[in-house]
Amino acid sequence: MSLSQAILPEFDHEMANTRKVLERIPEDKLDWRIHEKSNTIGWVGMHLAEIPGWADMSLNRDSFDVAPPGGEPYRTPVAASKQEILDCFDRNVAAAREAIAAASDDQFAKPWTLLEGGEEVFTLPRGSILRSFVLNHNVHHRAHLCVYLRMNDVPVPALYGPSADESGM
Numbered sequence: 371m372s373l374s375q376a377i378l379p380e381f382d383h384e385m386a387n388t389r390k391v392l393e394r395i396p397e398d399k400l401d402w403r404i405h406e407k408s409n410t411i412g413w414v415g416m417h418l419a420e421i422p423g424w425a426d427m428s429l430n431r432d433s434f435d436v437a438p439p440g441g442e443p444y445r446t447p448v449a450a451s452k453q454e455i456l457d458c459f460d461r462n463v464a465a466a467r468e469a470i471a472a473a474s475d476d477q478f479a480k481p482w483t484l485l486e487g488g489e490e491v492f493t494l495p496r497g498s499i500l501r502s503f504v505l506n507h508n509v510h511h512r513a514h515l516c517v518y519l520r521m522n523d524v525p526v527p528a529l530y531g532p533s534a535d536e537s538g539m
Contacts, residue, residue: 373478373497374470381425381470384505385463388418388512390527392459394519395452404521411522414515416449419459421508425466428482428499429473435485470500 392415400412409417427434437443449455478497483490494502516526 373475374473377497377500378467378470380505381467384508385422385466387527387529388508389456389459389463390529391512391515391519392418392452392456394524394527395455395515396522396524397452399522400449400452402518402522404518411515411518412449412455413446414511414518415452415455416458417446418508418511418515419449419455419462420446421462421504421511422459422466423462424507425500425504426469428496428503429469429477431482432480433483433485435488437487438485439488466504 395411395415400415401410403410435441447458449458473496478500479495481493482496482499483493485491519526
């Protein structure tokens with residue numbers, strides 16, 4: 371079994387769970403934040419929508435500079451609506467799935483570098499980037515969003531088990 375075939379079921383499972391949570395974002399709470407130093411629900415939702423897009427970038431580019439010298443630093447776009455978040459997420463999941471499915475085992479082993487201001491932050495194999503930067507990072511921010519939803523009395527979907535009923539957890 372290739373690495374892409376091995377990781378696609380996990381990717382599909384995590385993305386389906388993330389979409390369930392994104393669907394719960396209240397349209398009227400996009401600007402809500404738990405604390406003045408924290409990001410908004412809309413920011414967390416849009417960040418979750420962006421994360422799958424990093425799969426294509428990490429598998430098909432050698433590096434990414436979050437603050438390129440002489441250029442603008444990367445910023446998460448501001449979402450105007452829940453639908454905009456869902457549409458961005460769906461596009462990025464489709465592109466990520468295509469990139470993962472097309473990647474060879476050799477491609478997963480090639481190095482990928484995160485840069486800031488032209489300086490190396492870290493370099494890891496692309497397969498490690500997919501696992502940590504895409505999948506693990508997604509789970510982290512999905513939990514982040516679930517806390518925000520609970521603080522707004524929005525039922526959080528059950529992500530595991532036979533039903534999609536509300537979780538008592």
